[in-house]
Amino acid sequence: MKILSDAWTWLTGATHWSGDNGIWHRLEQHLFLTVVCLLISCLIALPVALALGHLGKGGALAVNVSYVGRAVPAFAVLVLLLLTPVGRYGEGPTVVALVLFAVPPLLTHTYVGMREVDRHVVAAARGMGMTERQLLVRVEVPLALPLILTGVRIAAVQLVATATLAALAGGGGLGRIITAGFDLASTPQVVAGAILVGVFALIVEGAFEIGQRFAPAWVRDEDT
Structure with missing residues (x-):
């Protein structure tokens, strides 16, 4: 309890809260990184998943990509990217690692949503010319939208939690509060940073x- 009390005192x-190293500034950086990575992930995953779902092909690809995305830690990807030429471009490695991490739920949920559209409705629409x-x-897209949005939501939340890795590559975000706490051997600051991310x-x-x-x-996800 003392640790939580000390963390609250720090918060x-x-x-x-002010300055370049303050919470507000780190929060802005974290939000910007999350939004950018989510947009890039959507631009990559959604067109592919919509096309595969419409054609009824590539289900194995969507599932396998999802499994790979869950199995490979984003931290491992970030470390490997830092050792490549990509590591020279500021937050480039972080963006690539986070995008690779966010694509699987977007791809899988969008594909499943498209394939769960009632085939009778699709046939009737095709029959109407x-x-x-x-x-x-x-x-198809309107009927699949609830699951598509679920995928976007999952990806967004995962990105918020994983964007703390940016600090390990010298980037900004709330992760810098945690790493600074480790550097200063300040447990309250580390806990406070983790609370902020959560x-x-x-x-x-x-x-x-x-x-x-x-x-x-028609947009709501009935399963939530």
């Missing part, structure tokens, strides 16, 4: 939950 210290593009945009992840999770709760009925 409530006004000097720890819809082109493949119209079928994808007007029928709370931030919960806020992101809650934001997605609230967004889906107040979204139109």
Whole structure:
């Protein structure tokens, strides 16, 4: 309990919230890195998953990519990238590692969502003369959207938690608070940094939950 009390004391210290090393600045860096990596991941994974799901092919690819993404630690990927020429480009290794980590849930959930669309509805739409593009945009994607958004939510929360690795490569974010605590042998600062990351992840999770709760009925994920 004393550790938590000391961590709370550290968090409530006004000097720890301002400046380049302050919590607000590190939080901005963490949020920016998360958003950038999530957008890149979506641009990579969603078109591929939508195409495979529409064609009904590549299910094994989606599942295997998901398994590989879960099995390979993002830390290991980051370390390997730091040893390659990519390591020369600032936060490049961190972005690549985080994107590789976020792609699997996006790819898997989008593909599964597309394949779970009622085939009778698809056949009826095709029978009405819809082109493949119209079928994808007007029928399959809207019906698959709840699972697609679930994949985005999972990827976002994972990115928030994993973006702390940026500190190991000299980047910014809340991870710098934790690494600075280790450097100073300050357990309260380390615990405070971990609490900040956990709370931030919960806020992101809650934001997605609230967004889906107040979204139109056809957007909501009935399983949540």
